[in-house]
Amino acid sequence: MLNGKRLYDISMPIHEGMQVWKDKADKRPEFRNMNNHDVGQSHETRMLLDAHCGTHLDAPLHMVKGGATIDAIPLTDLIGTARVLDVTDAEESIGAEHLERYDLQEGEWVLLKTRNSLNESNNFDLNFVFLNAEGARYAADRKIRGVGTDALGIERAQPEYPTHRTLMNNGVLILEGLRLAEVPEGTYTLVLAPLKLQGIEAAPARAFLLGEE
Amino acid sequence: MLNGKRLYDISMPIHEGMQVWKDKADKRPEFRNMNNHDVGQSHETRMLLDAHCGTHLDAPLHMVKGGATIDAIPLTDLIGTARVLDVTDAEESIGAEHLERYDLQEGEWVLLKTRNSLNESNNFDLNFVFLNAEGARYAADRKIRGVGTDALGIERAQPEYPTHRTLMNNGVLILEGLRLAEVPEGTYTLVLAPLKLQGIEAAPARAFLLGEE
Numbered sequence: 518m519l520n521g522k523r524l525y526d527i528s529m530p531i532h533e534g535m536q537v538w539k540d541k542a543d544k545r546p547e548f549r550n551m552n553n554h555d556v557g558q559s560h561e562t563r564m565l566l567d568a569h570c571g572t573h574l575d576a577p578l579h580m581v582k583g584g585a586t587i588d589a590i591p592l593t594d595l596i597g598t599a600r601v602l603d604v605t606d607a608e609e610s611i612g613a614e615h616l617e618r619y620d621l622q623e624g625e626w627v628l629l630k631t632r633n634s635l636n637e638s639n640n641f642d643l644n645f646v647f648l649n650a651e652g653a654r655y656a657a658d659r660k661i662r663g664v665g666t667d668a669l670g671i672e673r674a675q676p677e678y679p680t681h682r683t684l685m686n687n688g689v690l691i692l693e694g695l696r697l698a699e700v701p702e703g704t705y706t707l708v709l710a711p712l713k714l715q716g717i718e719a720a721p722a723r724a725f726l727l728g729e730e
Numbered sequence: 731m732l733n734g735k736r737l738y739d740i741s742m743p744i745h746e747g748m749q750v751w752k753d754k755a756d757k758r759p760e761f762r763n764m765n766n767h768d769v770g771q772s773h774e775t776r777m778l779l780d781a782h783c784g785t786h787l788d789a790p791l792h793m794v795k796g797g798a799t800i801d802a803i804p805l806t807d808l809i810g811t812a813r814v815l816d817v818t819d820a821e822e823s824i825g826a827e828h829l830e831r832y833d834l835q836e837g838e839w840v841l842l843k844t845r846n847s848l849n850e851s852n853n854f855d856l857n858f859v860f861l862n863a864e865g866a867r868y869a870a871d872r873k874i875r876g877v878g879t880d881a882l883g884i885e886r887a888q889p890e891y892p893t894h895r896t897l898m899n900n901g902v903l904i905l906e907g908l909r910l911a912e913v914p915e916g917t918y919t920l921v922l923a924p925l926k927l928q929g930i931e932a933a934p935a936r937a938f939l940l941g942e943e
């Protein structure tokens with residue numbers, strides 16, 4: 518609780534055994550202990566982290582040649598009204614037919630709670646539910662601010678990445694790797710805080726929701 | 731501006747040329763390009779980052795053997811009232827005499843704006859202004875929630891690290907590497923969002939203030 522509002526931390530815990538894209542070893546975080554209290558006076562860690570590790574925000578450069586980098590996205594775009602949509606009934610992908618149930622508003626964030634949220638394991642689900650190209654087109658037409666997903670990626674198995682590219686080319690932000698299992702469908706205030714990385718295509722982020730209680 | 735409030739991003743930009751502790755090469759961030767649009771269909775970066783890179787939150791384990799790790803600090807402790815104190819007159823260190831000017835309140839965050847904020851270069855200032863042991867004792871006695879500084883460290887040149895240890899042993903959180911040059915003295919709402927790292931002694935963070943305008 519925070520000032521009478523319920524706080525939901527929707528960030529994925531980051532550790533060496535966490536789920537990573539397609540279980541690839543070279544995407545796994547690594548924590549290197551550089552000093553500790555057995556050998557020195559402090560405990561210090563250096564990390565190897567992918568920019569797409571856990572909960573993270575993509576910038577257009579990720580999938581669009583010459584696209585904007587993560588530092589070009591203002592914080593004011595990352596704080597505001599967000600709706601969590603319960604689309605746990607989608608089996609394979611989320612299309613326009615799932616989003617049409619909601620009156621999506623220009624400028625709001627839309628967070629997709631799918632059956633991915635039921636996967637509490639650290640294994641990557643190759644068959645994760647994704648936003649398909651038609652769903653992305655629908656979301657872009659409604660001029661939403663951004664879309665979030667409870668999978669590490671917002672699409673799979675679509676050559677040329679039409680979901681990413683339709684969203685990015687229409688100014689819709691993409692937030693991946695959310696943890697939404699505990700969050701009921703409804704309207705919240707989103708606070709999305711990516712690391713202030715300069716010149717690259719994404720950033721790991723802490724994200725939370727504030728809701729009425 | 732955000733809902734009529736002014737937003738101050740007080741996070742340090744993270745890039746390979748940024749200031750690092752004592753200019754040590756092995757603390758410098760490294761961005762490794764793993765894929766890009768000249769050779770593939772996406773741009774992807776893997777990073778080497780210290781847990782104490784740029785703006786970051788320390789956990790007790792950093793300086794106290796057996797101390798709590800960063801994941802043990804709840805988000806609710808990281809969002810709340812913060813006062814920015816203008817102590818730019820402190821030449822060497824900040825002591826109780828600088829803090830006594832303010833009526834520090836139990837549970838609030840105190841952010842120290844020192845002459846460090848005037849250093850806009852990427853070089854580490856070996857003579858940075860720090861919070862001395864007496865200042866830390868005074869802050870702990872007032873039971874503040876946390877203390878933030880505009881240097882990469884909250885102390886220097888004090889054997890046995892009494893500033894860190896007095897604060898940590900009294901439950902006062904330590905936030906380092908803030909950028910406060912643009913922020914006037916006053917009262918704000920702090921939002922401090924560290925990466926959700928598990929089991930280690932610190933985390934890089936995005937931090938911002940909301941103030942009346």
